[in-house]
Amino acid sequence: PSGTGRQKDGALVVGGVDVRELAAEHGTPAYVLDEADFRLRARAYRTAFEAAFGAVGAGVDVYYAGKALLTVAVARWAREEGLRVDTASGGELAVALRAEVPGAEIGLHGNNKSDAEIERALDAGVGRIIVDSLVEIERVARLAADRGVVAPVMVRVTTGVHAGGHEYIATAHEDQKFGLSVNPANEGAESPAMTALLAVLKRPELKLLGIHSHIGSQIIDPDGFEAAARVVLRLRADLAERSGLLVDEVDLGGGYGIAYLPGDVALDPERVAKDVAQSVRAVCQELGTDLPRFSIEPGRAIVGPAGLTLYTVGTVKPVTVSSDGGADFTRTYVSVDGGMSDNIRPALYGAAYHAEVVGRSSSAENVLARVVGKHCESGDIVVHEVQLPADVRASDLLAVAATGAYGRSMASNYNMLPRPPVVAVFDGASRVLVRRETEDDLLGLDLG
């Protein structure tokens, strides 16, 4: 977006602010969030889905999946761009409410919501609670009855479609904790999804809004969304046959993939919206049912590319690596002042990132480098493999791109490292959204 690029002297500018200024004012490591970029992506998803689904005669709501990154300001930005907010815990719900997102525009997820979380959601009048088991259906009904309210619920189902990376697979039986399967345990039996939907309909304290499906994350191919939508729409038609009720809503979840590395291709919201909209229209025509209202829950696609992490280089160390059968080679280990506590994704998923020296230009040739953190284990890797200028040295500022999603939200205090601040940049100015933790913050929790 505008306001981002390199200065003449080689320094990176984000949201109109020079990274050297950001480092001087806020310190490193720091999560830097480009507000304009976040807003642009939120708007792009909303307008693409509204246009494509509108063209086939279906309404659509976009929920920002707060698990990717939720702060009070971020929740406000989402709302200002016409998005609703999806939460997955009482804590995320509290952030959305603090941001004055109306309860009706909030959804609550989770496979093991506590009574307290459900009560809080009911008291806030959330627009939907996505239920995940029969036990939970009873629990929500009981708590709604206690309050004399009717809880709006969606049932989360598993379609057997799994997607992520570059392909999708379909399996009949799933060995994972989320959702209720559309596939019966034995031939001829009722599916767990159908059982749950009928259970909701039996409870006067529950209003069945619709069916929810989430197939995976970092998906690049729209086929998986189409396949899952087909299964959900068929279940919806089956339920109508069984119960006489054609539910109003279908949520297709999140998972829209982004570019992490320079050559990566992101999922194009216009393309996925068009493909999915056309496919759901065709399926509903086949089934002879009206189109439901749709919703989606992108998280990563909205906030991931809008964030970068700014680090300062501490030590640089060449390490000679012997390779099987090949010649020995040298890898330059570049240590930064954060690591797996601010970005667990490389260690947890083997996730790939891109890093650049951003405080200056360099005419040195590139060397094969590995960016590592300051934690006490060798798996503390920030970027497995990247070309960096051979003169990379202590005090250099290093930026890792596309860390906006699941960076801060999955951060820890491993080795008693205070978590970095979230700093927003916009139109040449920076503002702290979440301040840096201090050792006193951490020691304050330790009662001795």
Ligand code: LLP
């Ligand atoms: N909706 C539901 C029900 C979800 O479970 C998720 C993600 C989303 C929406 C948002 O997915 P997104 O659009 O952000 O892909 N920690 C992992 C990702 C876990 C995602 C879990 N659910 C990572 O860092 O890649």
